[in-house]
Amino acid sequence: MRSDNTMKVLIVIPAYNEELTIGSVVALAKKYGDVLVVDDGSTDRTSEIAREVGAVVLKHETNRGKGQALKTGFEHALANDYDAVVCLDADGQHNPEEIPLLLKPIIEGEADLVIGSRYLNNAHKNIPFYRRIGLWVLNKTTVLASGVKITDSQSGFRALSRKALESLELNADGYHVESEMIHELAEKGLKIVEVPINVRYDVPKKHKKNPVSHGVGVLAKVVGLIGYKRPLLLFSILSLISFAVAGVFAYWALKPYWSGGNVFLTQAIAAGIFTLIGIQLFVAGLTLNVLARMVRE
Structure with missing residues (x-):
């Protein structure tokens, strides 16, 4: 069943060992479109249960990461002439009944990427505090990128138009695919909007990975994306940090001099070294920025 009479919708659900929740997620989602479960190397009954409930299942033989699972789903959508794709997590955190909210801006031609945001209706208040801090950092770095x-x-939880699917050239394997998707579509001038959604956190197996190592890994990938796509921004930030450290050492070195004593030589040398590093970082950023522009053109 499709969400309207004209748009052909595919709901892509990447899944890894989600036998406890995949059945209910598929059952609720299939009211709004065709459902494709991309089983990313599960060792449990995820694929079997998804098929029994009515989903098409594509399975990776090994766990290749969420980014690769989504790429498999997007390739299937393009090959089978779908007009829009909705991405939905398999763990039950997202409410499939909200799928029409994400599709509406695409159906009305107002957006190519619609992101379901936990922050537009204060649903983020249910997120554990330590995760909120991590998400804040990841959000800010993604905005910078x-x-x-x-x-x-x-x-x-997001929806993409066919134009967005055709524009994507994803390289991400893991969870930083969400940030890469935003950056890539923004760079190509496609319109991105957000709609409010609700999220549940009382779901089984809510943490498959250590949240700290997971967050650091995603952050490293996003920072790398900034360095590759916007090197002047990244190197300017690093340069400012180096200049700030140089300023601290300079103050430390000169403080006794202002009181009638001698300059601390070691701290003065450190200030000079960090000043040179800051200059070199800024010059490197300028150079890489020119090269990045040449490559894109």
Whole structure:
């Protein structure tokens, strides 16, 4: 069943060992479109249950990461002439009944990427505090990378138009695919909007990975994306940090001199070294920025 009479919708659900929740997620989602479950190397009954409930299942033989699972789903959508794709997590955190909210801006031609945001209706208050801090950092770095003001860059509940699918050239394997998607579509001038969604956190197996290592890993990938796509921004930030450290050492070195004593030589040398590092970082950023522009052109 499709969400309207003209648009052909595919609901892509990447899944890894989600036998406890995949059945209910598929059952609720299939009211709004065809359902494709991309089983990313599960060792439990995820694929079997998804098929029994009515989903098409594509399975990776090994766990290749969420980014690769989504790429498989997007390729299937393009090959089978779908007009829009909705991405939905398999763990039950997202409410499939909200799928029409994400599709509406695409159906009306108002957006190419619609992100379900936990921050637009205060649903983020249910997020554990330590995760809120991590999400804030990831949101800010994604905004820096993409130049698009997004409140919930890491939300996996999102919808894409066919134009967006045809424009994507994803390289991400893991969870930083969400940030890469935003940056890539923004760079190509496609319109990105957010709609409010609700999220549940009382779901089984809600943490498959250590949240700290997971967050650091995603952050490293996003920072790398900034360095590759916007090197002047990244190197300017690093340069300012180096200059700030140089300023601290300079103050430390000169403080006794202002009181009638001698300059601390070691701290003065450190200030000079960090000043040179800051200059070199800024020059490197300028150089890489020119090269990045040449490559893109």
